[in-house]
Amino acid sequence: MDLSQGPIGIVGLGRMGSGIARNLLTKGFRLRVWDLDPTARSRFERAVTASHLDDLLESSEGILLSLPGSPEVETVVGRGLELGVKGKTILDFSTSMPDSSRRLHDRVKTAGGDFLETPVTGNPTHAEAGTLRIIVSGDRRVYTRWLKVLEAVSERTIFVGEPGAATTIKLATNYLGILYVALYAEILTVVQKTGVDPAAFIEVVSASGPNCPLFQHVAPKIVCDRYEMAFGLRLAMKDLAYVKSLFEEQQMPSLLLDAGLNLYRIAAAKGLQGDLSEVAIPLKEIAGLRQAHPSR
Structure with a gap:
């Protein structure tokens, strides 16, 4: 992805998501952020804080999810599908269920978007330092297109194959x-x-x-x-x-x-x-x- 392209949105500013967001900001990416917790949102003055989740989903070319698990991911992706995901890419950094990730991949693909599983290994210290390891599965072409974003928050990315493999x-x-x-x-x-x-x-x-x-x-x-x-x-x-x-x-x-x-x-x-x-x-x-x- 070229830095001149549309903004990236990140949903979930917890211990991992906040570190990912800060690294993207430091490295020059245009970023929109959203979290249910207004205190978490307030820590990102350099980013554009979306007025609502819908605002972020509609205005972002890439949507990064750092959420507690599959129920939350399914809720956010479901709302994105209602609003439209054509031409967008969703990257799920959460620890999710493989069967759920496969279903979401297929639904997003059918709707004209792309979905990558991008769960990480490491802890909040690695997230802050930009030294996470990212496990990726999905369409390799989409992975290649978003590799610069993934490299901005990690020390290594490992592509492991078809949907469901990374999770x-x-x-x-x-x-x-x-x-x-x-x-x-x-x-x-x-x-x-x-x-x-x-x-x-x-x-x-x-x-x-x-x-x-x-x-x-x-x-x-x-x-x-x-x-x-x-x-x-x-x-x-x-x-x-x-x-x-x-x-x-x-x-x-x-x-x-x-x-x-x-x-x-x-x-x-x-x-x-x-x-x-x-x-x-x-x-x-x-x-x-x-x-x-x-x-x-």
Whole structure:
């Protein structure tokens, strides 16, 4: 896409969407923004704040979505289809359901527009720095046309094929990370309860095969009982529920998934809604390593 072409609109200015928007502004793209939260909209004085979602959908050549999940994406795209999407491209940065993304791709295509799945890996820090990794699927021709926009907010884009492929890979990737966090919570709690110095355990893992950046990021949070927000526990549960649907569609057992999802549900039932590493809190309470957190 050439910078002289029509404006880009971005719907959703949360922790990820706001970073994407700032990078596009910094790199010279004409940007219109919309979020249900007026406080989120007010942070973007350099962008044109749409007066209404319809205003953004009608005036933008490219529409970037950074929303919580498929229901919100379907609502926004549905409204776009009512208003008309001929000649427009919708790029969905959200973590969505593959079957939903395939349906939206077909509906937008039939209406004369284009739809790309563009889910990302990374966290809000990567979004702010413009170093996200973007997984792309859909029409390769459309991907090529919008590559400059994608490169403006990422350090790497990976085209993975037909509609549904990017969202499937994104969910599979999140599944691994979310279950890793549950594993870390469980074993670090047990190690602490035995009286072994958890710092020694972390040092050994750091020099062993299971070491990885996620372990280095999450283990200190759990050991120190400080759960700084990076990825929300409720979003983690949503993603696991989406993955559960994939298993069911493929008629595959999901034993590990079910165990992990149950642990996150226990944490959510206690009213926890911060970082997903808070999944350790109920385990620590059971172990007597932390004062009980009453259910809300």
